[in-house]
Amino acid sequence: MKKKFVSMVMAVVLCGVFTAGCGGAEGETSGEASPAGEAAGSAAESEAADASESVQTEASDTEAAAGGDYEGALSGVTLKVGTDTSFVPFCFPDDNNVYTGFDIELLEAVSDYLGFEYELSPMDFTALLMSVQTNKLDMGLAGITITDERKEVMDFADPYYDAGLQILVKSDNEDIKQIADLEGKKVALKEGTASVDYVNENVSDCTVTTFPNIEAAYMEVQRGAADAVVYDAPNMLYYTNQNPDSGCKVVGDLVDGCQYGIVLQKDSEYTEYINAALAKFHEDGTYDAIYEKWFGQQ
Ligand code: GLN
Numbered sequence: 001m002k003k004k005f006v007s008m009v010m011a012v013v014l015c016g017v018f019t020a021g022c023g024g025a026e027g028e029t030s031g032e033a034s035p036a037g038e039a040a041g042s043a044a045e046s047e048a049a050d051a052s053e054s055v056q057t058e059a060s061d062t063e064a065a066a067g068g069d070y071e072g073a074l075s076g077v078t079l080k081v082g083t084d085t086s087f088v089p090f091c092f093p094d095d096n097n098v099y100t101g102f103d104i105e106l107l108e109a110v111s112d113y114l115g116f117e118y119e120l121s122p123m124d125f126t127a128l129l130m131s132v133q134t135n136k137l138d139m140g141l142a143g144i145t146i147t148d149e150r151k152e153v154m155d156f157a158d159p160y161y162d163a164g165l166q167i168l169v170k171s172d173n174e175d176i177k178q179i180a181d182l183e184g185k186k187v188a189l190k191e192g193t194a195s196v197d198y199v200n201e202n203v204s205d206c207t208v209t210t211f212p213n214i215e216a217a218y219m220e221v222q223r224g225a226a227d228a229v230v231y232d233a234p235n236m237l238y239y240t241n242q243n244p245d246s247g248c249k250v251v252g253d254l255v256d257g258c259q260y261g262i263v264l265q266k267d268s269e270y271t272e273y274i275n276a277a278l279a280k281f282h283e284d285g286t287y288d289a290i291y292e293k294w295f296g297q298q
Pocket of ligand 1: 087144146190192194195286
């Protein structure tokens with residue numbers, strides 16, 4: 001078994017790969033999400049929707065027990081919330097460098113309903129998970145996959161989105177159509193994400209390079225330095241649809257089906273409030289409205 005892991009640190013990664021750009025947004029604090037739904041192209045929306053259906057979670061026990069009346073329950077509270085620097089279409093800076101996306105609009109709705117204020121800090125994905133784990137942030141959301149390993153060190157609110165992994169290759173690549181085809185190939189991955197574990201466990205012989213941001217991994221494929229990226233399907237489908245000149249395509253079946261959840265500190269007092277808000281949003285259509293804006297009809 002031969003597997004090489006190369007860790008690359010790239011400080012500012014490939015601004016302009018995404019239409020939204022990424023200039024200067026890191027570390028910015030903002031409580032605003034702009035109405036940037038226009039960024040979502042209809043083709044991208046419907047394809048991403050095919051790959052990832054929304055999760056209709058049951059109302060949590062807590063919420064049922066309390067009669068669901070959590071409206072305004074956290075007014076006067078300010079929470080430190082972290083997000084990824086860029087994970088389209090869930091959280092990314094718009095043209096004005098204001099964070100937007102499905103997760104950001106969900107956060108806005110949760111904050112409106114529960115009545116809390118928040119400070120939003122975009123950061124690399126590994127830093128995001130670590131900051132919640134070490135109690136530097138109250139909460140994080142960035143299409144974060146719920147895993148047993150992560151559950152040991154942080155809380156997850158109820159799942160809010162179904163996803164899975166797919167493969168991105170150059171448009172003219174005919175060799176790679178499924179995970180088994182990655183044997184002996186060069187694979188670019190995003191550091192600290194579930195796709196690293198997946199490739200580690202399911203491909204015995206490939207050369208893996210990891211990057212803090214997925215844009216850098218896509219660029220590796222574009223410039224021929226890597227054969228493939230394995231990553232979250234909704235992100236790759238949105239990216240290729242929004243960037244028809246990327247020279248890349250998404251291939252293969254959806255693997256490693258997963259769900260996204262909002263992370264909180266271990267045993268956080270806020271988890272029940274977030275669950276109550278999510279349950280309410282599934283009932284009153286708030287969830288569907290945000291979903292349709294970013295992914296089209298369910
Ligand atoms: N869903 C993936 C994970 O949690 C990637 C999330 C991200 O890159 N923001 O590992």
